[in-house]
Amino acid sequence: MERLWAPWRLEYITGEKPEGCIFCVFPSQDDDEKNHILYRGKYAYIIMNAFPYSNGHLLIVPYRHLGDLSLLNDEESLEIMQLAQVCCKALKEIAGPDGFNIGVNQGAAAGAGIADHVHMHVVPRWSGDTNFMTVLGDVKVIPEALGTTYKKLKPVIDGLVG
Secondary structure (H helix, E strand, O other): OOOOOOOHHHHHHHHHOOOOOOOHHHHOOOOOHHHHHEEOOOOEEEEEEOOOOOOOEEEEEEEOOOOOHHHHOOHHHHHHHHHHHHHHHHHHHHHHEEEEEEEOOOOHHHOOOOOOOOOOEEEEEOOOOOOOOHHHHHHOOOOOHHHHHHHHHHHHHHHOOO
């Protein structure tokens, strides 16, 4: 049997889980670094995905608790798209991906892990990032700890929106 060691993930698995919607709870707290919130806009914020598909996987989340993309107002929709552009620029600068998957998984049937609070994914992709580990082992390897990526992205995003 193959063993992959990622001891830093144990904190996420065994750590205390907040009650309620994390997308509502985290911005109400005053610890952006701990919660991996990279930027707070007027209508939405950027947060790192704690269980990323790839290194640098970001989420853009409206503050309002909505489960349906069609319920966003014009201001929320515009800011979310503008923040997606910021995410792409920042990720290009720090990680140089070859492309991005950008989208919304609306509803549990569509794969939304948190179906009650709509959010947009910005997933950096590299040519050849689907390899034998992903295909044969059904395993993703994330090469950098979230805190390290946070420290790289935060000043870049601040510079882009500041």
